[in-house]
Structures are given as structure tokens and as C-alpha cells.
Amino acid sequence: MRGEILDGRYRLTEPIGSGGMGRVWQAEDERIGRKVAVKVLPRVDEETSATRFAREARVVGGLSSPHIVTLHDFGEARVAGERVLYLVMEHLQGHDLGAVLESRRPGLPSPAEVTAWAVEICTGLGTAHRAGIVHRDIKPANIWLTTAGTIKILDFGIARMLAPAASMTRTDLTAVGFVIGTPLYMSPEQIRAPEVLDSRSDLYSLGCLLHTLLTGGPPFDGAGTAVLAQHLGDVPEPPSARRPELAGFPGLDALILRLLAKEPDERPADAAEVAALLRAAIGAGHPGTVVAAEPPKAPAPTPAAPAPG
Template identity: 50%
Template sequence: MVDGRYQLVELVGSGGFGQVWKAHDPRIGRWVAVKVLLGANTDEQVARFHREASVAGGLAHPGIVTVHDFGNAVHENGWRYSYLVMELLPGRPLSARLENGPMPLPEALGTGCFVVRALAAAHGAGLVHRDIKPSNIILGDDVKLVDFGISRSPEQHHDLTATGVVVGSPTYMAPECFTGTFDHHSDLYSLGCVLYEMVTGRPPFDGRDFWQLGHQHRHEQPPPPSTLRKEAPRPLDDPIARLLAKTPDKRPADADEVYRLLYGIYDRGEQEPPRGRKPPRDRKPRRGADVDTEVTLNQDADDPRMRRVTQPLAPGHARQLLDAHHAGASEGDLARRRRRPARGVLPGRRHPRR
């Protein structure tokens, strides 16, 4: 029992500073996830933990985990601990999904679009996540970004000078983060690393330790995704290369620009046939396999020019991207999209037609 209220049922994960439990809140009658801070409980750790609660709790976005409660309590053995109560997310982390190899390209692009929209919300609030990696992206009915424990405003003192420790995950860290500096472009770099892994099945760099990874991130260039996976569209190489630029000013300006780049590639139907094979002029190469769910985008029953286009989706990942992320578009933009036939679909939830 946490703080006399939350009944811990099952350990679902653990990290450097604590554990995450599936728990039940009898007061509300709902299942929740409870993150418990264990260990030394230093002032810095407690402050970081509470910062995660206040940061994530203040970001109301469908792509960011919802925080219900947080606080401090005393265990029956006398030791103090902090806890964070969040929505219990169905699904599994992207890291588990990637253990099976690269993702189908529509799913990879759709997941990237979901994450970048969540980042846009965080950056719009003046926050940098600083630990974008597959284990902090949960795939379920929606795609959710979790773990804001080390997120900060770029104006705050960075951890290298404050504590002598660089925070983050070296496999996905931007070059500047290895010297303790960061801004929102650092998150975009990390997203580029994740996107690279979703498309190719491997991260851009695989150094054996922190120092080798730091050297690779700062000085080496990974091979373009299209050279590692024949199905990867060449037009995707350039956005990923821009995301992985060594200096922040060479990367896309913001998360919104990244979204436009990723969605634009899919919307244009940029998926090439295997090299050496040219499809007939009146047909596009077949995409995907193993149909589980089909979703239709840009469909307008009153417009005979709108053709129904379906795309096979990976089992368990039916998430409709267009309705979820174009809600803020202008009426002119929506009108232009209705006039343009659908090119395909992205993984997404089914939404009732408006």
C-alpha cells in the first residue's frame, strides 16, 4: 500500500531511481501506474522526482502520459519515499517492439509523427525532455511519451556543471549533451536516432561504452537508412540526416517542421520498389503485409473523386494519425486535404466520422 491509498499489485518496470507498479486506487475505483522513488532519496533525487510530476502534470496532451497524483510518504519500516501516480498505459514500450527488428514503414512514420507532436507540446511549454529513447515511448491504443524526470528548461543549469554527471541515454544523446548543454534541438536529434532504429532495426551508433558513443555522435556519420533496408524510401534519408546533424542549428527548426517532413513523405506515397524493379506506370508498389486492421484517410462521401485507400497495419497497432493530429489545421488546409485523394493510411485508432 502506498501512502495508505494505492494498492500495489504487480511490478511492471524498474529504473535507476525507482520502480513502476500496476496499482489499484480504491477511492476512485481505477487502475493506475505508481512510480516509487527508492534508494538514497537525496534532496536532488526528490526534487527531480517532483519536477517530473509537475512537468508531466502540466502538459495536457494525448501523446503525454497523464499524472494523477504525487507525494511523499513513510514506509512501515520507517524510511521515507516519494511516489508518482499516472495513468496505466496499455501496450508495451517501443524498445520491446524493436526487439523483433525494424517496423513496417507506415508504422514507423506514424509513431514518429505521434512522438514529435508530443514533443511540440513540451517544447511549446519551454521544456526539453532530454531522454527520448524507445523505452520512454509506449505503444498502445495511442503512442505516449513518458518519463519527464530529467526534463528542464534550457535556462536551468545543466547537470554536468551542477553535479558532474551527464544525464540521458548515450545511445540516443545529441552531441552537445555529452558536454552538458542542450536545447529543444537535442530532443529532435534523439528522435532522429529513434526513427533511424525504427526504420533500420538498429540505432545509428553502437559504441561499446559512453566515450565511444560520444565520439561517434560527435564525429561519425551513420549510413543512410535506404542503404540498410531496401524498402526504406530514399526521400526519408534527408530528414533523418537533418535530425542527426552534429550541430543544433543544422537540424530542423522545431518539432512542427519535423512533423511536416515525416507526414509529407508518407502523404506523397514515397515508398519505392525493390532496387532494379520498376512498377507499371499505372500501379504503385504493394506496401505492407499481413492485414489486421484497415483505416481510411481523407475520405469524403460527398466527393466522388475521393477513393478508398487501405493499408495493411501491424497487428495491435491500429492508430489513425490524420484525425488525431490534424485537428488544429486551418479550414483552408482541411479543404485542400479533402480535395486531394488519399495516398494511403498511417497506423491509427478508428475514429467516428465527423
């Protein structure tokens, strides 16, 4: 598809990533003269795939936050006689948090850095949750740190519309027994009953993400059903058990264990409460440290990483 022009406007130049819902290309918007990222679903063999892809456009296009990737356009085109759907998003410079973490090994990001990133994630999640949307796949690969130091949430392709008016249901989008998400970051209710989960499921996944960023690994490890069983039944270790210096931040331990509670009612009520608890936790560990609603920008990592997908 290199060199193809979609809708007489978007020239695909280089593949830069792939995700569950399609492949991502760097492209040139020839009408405006700017670089963009274009996510393409090259084959619409199943109606559910097309439905999910179109829904991603509606979901992301309806959200306005500096911490959610901006959607510029959505359309359908024919390439070599084949129908394709595409999303046109802002072109991001930077790296996902998985790549950032790998670039620091054997070291780890500081608690202050992680807290600053997490507050921005909470801001983006709060925007989505107020719109009745739960992301369902919060993980390092779906959180982008730009070269300017801003956090962006990517890939709402499997987001679940929670509003009563939403037309999509689990029957529309999944088969019986099929679980959507990433097992290492999946909430217990997402495993048990994904048709009834709410925004607190994202908060559990955020707890898994924070555990990973602070300690180098998620709270539970393994593959397939083994890790799902741990989410359902095992008690996680506090981060300080793996990284002793975190004992100086008892509020972070306590918050992450609350986020990882098996029952949604035992977690913080919403992303705004999580952000407030994060600020309090880092301030208690380092008196005088302030993490604002828009935290200080973190230095950009140097190694290359895939673009959003």
C-alpha cells in the same frame, strides 16, 4: 512494498518496471476504484534525487497531450518508517517501442507505421517544447504504444526546464562531467554542453530513434565513450544503406540525416516541421498515402513488455 498503501489510497500490487528515477508498481486507487501505475522513489538518500523526482511531477503534471503519459497525483508517504515519494500515473496497456521492435524481428515495422508513430511523438514533443521543456532521453524504452494504437511519451524524470523562471540548473542536478541521458540516443550538444541544449536536442534523439525503428539499430553503436565520440565526429549512414527498400522513400533518408546533423541549426526548427516532413516523405514514397496529425492506429504487439518507468 507489495501490499503497502500510500497515503491511505494507493495499494501497491505488482512491480511492473523500473527506471533511473524509481521503481514502477501496478496499484489500485482504492478511493476511485481504478488501476494506476505508481512510480516510487524508495530511498531519498541524496537531495538531488528527491529534487529530480519532485520536478518530474511538476513537469509531467503541467503537460496536456494525448501523446504524453497522464499524471494523476504526486505525494510523500512513510513505508515501514522510511520516507518515500511517489507519482501516480495512468495505467497503460501495451508495450514500449523497444519491445515492439523485438517482437517483429527478423522483420521490421513498415515505413508507414514508423512515420505514423513519429508524427504522434512529434505532437507530444511539441507540447513539451512549447512549455519550455526538453525531454533529454527520447529512446525506444520511453515511447509506449498502447493497445489502442496511441503513442505516449514516458519518463520526463531527467527533463530540463528551459523557461527563464525555472529554478533548477545543471549545478543543482548534475556533477561536473556527469552526462545525463542514454549514449546511443544522445545529441552532440548533450555530450558537449548539456547546460545549454534546447529542444533541437530531442529532435536529434528522435532521428536516432527513427533510424533504429527503420533499420533495427541506432545510427551509431558501441558503449560508453566510444559511442559518444561517434555522435560528436562520425557521419551516420542513411537508413537506406542498411535497409535497401527505404531507397523508395528518399525523403525519409534526407530527413533523418538532417535530424542527425551535428549542429542544431542544421536540423529542422521544431517538432511540427519534422511532422510535416514525415508526412511529405511517406507520401512521396507511396503516392496517395496520408499520415494525418492523428495517424491511423497501429496494431498492438502481442509479447509482454515492462510498464513505463
